[in-house]
Amino acid sequence: MNAPVHPALRIIFGIASWLLTVAITLLGLAALTFFIGRVLPIDPVLKIVGEKASPEVYQRVFLELGLDKPLWQQFWEYITKILRGDFGTSFSTTRPVLTDLLNFFPATLELSTLGLLLGVVLGVPMGVASAYWHEKWPDHLIRIVGLIGYSVPIFWLGLVGLFVFYYRLGWVSGPGQLDVFFVGVVDRWTGSILIDSALQGEWEIFFNAISHMTLPTILLGYYSLAYISRMTRSVMLDQLTREYVLTARLKGASEFRVVMGHALRNAAIPLVTVIALSYGGLLEGSVLIETIFSWPGIGNYIYSSLFAADMNAVLGGTLLVGVVFVFLNMLSDVLYRTLDPRSR
Amino acid sequence: MSVIADPIIDPKRALRAARIAEFKSFARRFARNPLGMVGLIIVIALLVCAALAPILATHDPYLPALSDRLAAPGAEYWFGADELGRDIYSRIIFGSRLTLLIVALVIVTSAPVGLVIGAIAGNYGGWVDRIFMRITDVFLAIPKLLLALAFVAALGPGIVNAALAITLTAWPPYARLARAEALIVRNSDYVNAIRLAGASDFHIIVYHIMPMCLSSVIVRMTFDMAGIILTAAGLGFIGLGAQPPLPEWGAMISTGRKFIFDQWWVATVPGFAIFIVSLGFNLLGDAMRDLLDPHLRQRR
Numbered sequence: 001m002n003a004p005v006h007p008a009l010r011i012i013f014g015i016a017s018w019l020l021t022v023a024i025t026l027l028g029l030a031a032l033t034f035f036i037g038r039v040l041p042i043d044p045v046l047k048i049v050g051e052k053a054s055p056e057v058y059q060r061v062f063l064e065l066g067l068d069k070p071l072w073q074q075f076w077e078y079i080t081k082i083l084r085g086d087f088g089t090s091f092s093t094t095r096p097v098l099t100d101l102l103n104f105f106p107a108t109l110e111l112s113t114l115g116l117l118l119g120v121v122l123g124v125p126m127g128v129a130s131a132y133w134h135e136k137w138p139d140h141l142i143r144i145v146g147l148i149g150y151s152v153p154i155f156w157l158g159l160v161g162l163f164v165f166y167y168r169l170g171w172v173s174g175p176g177q178l179d180v181f182f183v184g185v186v187d188r189w190t191g192s193i194l195i196d197s198a199l200q201g202e203w204e205i206f207f208n209a210i211s212h213m214t215l216p217t218i219l220l221g222y223y224s225l226a227y228i229s230r231m232t233r234s235v236m237l238d239q240l241t242r243e244y245v246l247t248a249r250l251k252g253a254s255e256f257r258v259v260m261g262h263a264l265r266n267a268a269i270p271l272v273t274v275i276a277l278s279y280g281g282l283l284e285g286s287v288l289i290e291t292i293f294s295w296p297g298i299g300n301y302i303y304s305s306l307f308a309a310d311m312n313a314v315l316g317g318t319l320l321v322g323v324v325f326v327f328l329n330m331l332s333d334v335l336y337r338t339l340d341p342r343s344r
Numbered sequence: 345m346s347v348i349a350d351p352i353i354d355p356k357r358a359l360r361a362a363r364i365a366e367f368k369s370f371a372r373r374f375a376r377n378p379l380g381m382v383g384l385i386i387v388i389a390l391l392v393c394a395a396l397a398p399i400l401a402t403h404d405p406y407l408p409a410l411s412d413r414l415a416a417p418g419a420e421y422w423f424g425a426d427e428l429g430r431d432i433y434s435r436i437i438f439g440s441r442l443t444l445l446i447v448a449l450v451i452v453t454s455a456p457v458g459l460v461i462g463a464i465a466g467n468y469g470g471w472v473d474r475i476f477m478r479i480t481d482v483f484l485a486i487p488k489l490l491l492a493l494a495f496v497a498a499l500g501p502g503i504v505n506a507a508l509a510i511t512l513t514a515w516p517p518y519a520r521l522a523r524a525e526a527l528i529v530r531n532s533d534y535v536n537a538i539r540l541a542g543a544s545d546f547h548i549i550v551y552h553i554m555p556m557c558l559s560s561v562i563v564r565m566t567f568d569m570a571g572i573i574l575t576a577a578g579l580g581f582i583g584l585g586a587q588p589p590l591p592e593w594g595a596m597i598s599t600g601r602k603f604i605f606d607q608w609w610v611a612t613v614p615g616f617a618i619f620i621v622s623l624g625f626n627l628l629g630d631a632m633r634d635l636l637d638p639h640l641r642q643r644r
Contacts, residue, residue: 025481025485028482028485151574151623151626153622156577156614156615160615163604163608167604280487284490288578288581288582303582306497306582306584314493314494322490326485
């Protein structure tokens, strides 16, 4: 690149290559779900017509599904259908999969967003403290807390939490999004139960929902805290040894200002990436948490579809979470590039 | 080995002596890390449990005793009995074999696959590199548990299928690692020298690139084992891993879920087993990284 390139042109190039990367990744994702759904040894025709169908019926459905066409053509049709928002019909709910997914997604988003907030609010200061008191007792303590979060099976922690805090102590409400007699009272506006009930002035329901989501939120928060505090620690450790920190100390800045104002500000850029990535991890972690807490989100939908052998729904859900995941990855990449002056 | 071999007269013996000395200093530094030792002890205990399961177990892990259904922990059943009156302690002891089996299956398949793909991509560069790394990125960009879940759902539940599905999600980090090392090694003088001497790409990849990746791969593997155990337990919990009556820990939690409020031990005890074992691998991985990671090692 010796010839001077116009800055605007460079930005357009950058965006184009980025879009290409996103497109290829999404295509690969679709190829994977297509592969899982079509090529693996389950017979989609049998699933629809049942074991006892006559050969004529079988043949008709076989042709309807387009299974006689070459594989690449089937894949092409699959892609165009997805692009039109057609994920097929769910056998168990008999609704289009997309409708179901949009129905359940806000609840998942609500839970994982709150979990992430908790993880950031606690995890970042913990990581900072851990790096500041490197190899002293706060560091050891925080690392052990994080290590436990890494090692514990989250679904088991959910069960134990239910047993202790719901059954024994009665501090929180049990599984589900609301108490049974509150279900369906609030009109669905945004899909988030907290926002909907607050907007409609149903404060009793609002607090009931909070009491139901406290435990799953704390668990998801802990799950992301383990990762966030660990990454914050390593980023901060790196920053605190830099020379500008020494300079700031020498010119007499207070310790608080050195750590929070100088080091953390520089650490913030990689941390944004870490947080975006852990959001993706939370979406996945919520699959198991939702099944434990009967939370009406995507995870629970995928879980119950699995047992109805409803592959359209399972693959649609996987695809949706995968797409969100890919976009979070890409977003973290873009944020990193735009926030860090050195990478511009 | 008190006599130091002359490296010119007896190079093999000198090499061996150097390796033993290296290992001794490694062991000494490892022993200074208390958390790492705890991890090592946990992992060794797991291996002992798996090897001596028939001796350590007090009951038959499969034999129901309906009169003792859901018996509380006590002298007869140390950790209580499950819904068919089977001893939970014995089932956990035998379950360690399944855990090790899954971990071993995933590791022996995913690490070599990732290594080969990464080493080839890094060694050849160009479009081979681009295609392989794009595939790797696609797999990295997909949530692991979900991919494994969808895959097992299509293949049918079972322990081998679960391991296969986890493998599918576990190889990309190894490919990344191997590629990064290969890119460095590819242009180093000794590889150029051996290439001029007529070594094939195959020879370079197998004898020069892959050994360079080993220490980072070992660290990565130890960490991965904890993750594999958790994913396998998650699949078992959902009902897609090992099938009853196999005493897989995740599946045991899943059956105990129904009794969580009144007979808490049925679900709680297997969870402890998963937790402790994956904690052990994480602690061990931490310690190994501190010792083996070339970047960290230089800093000390």
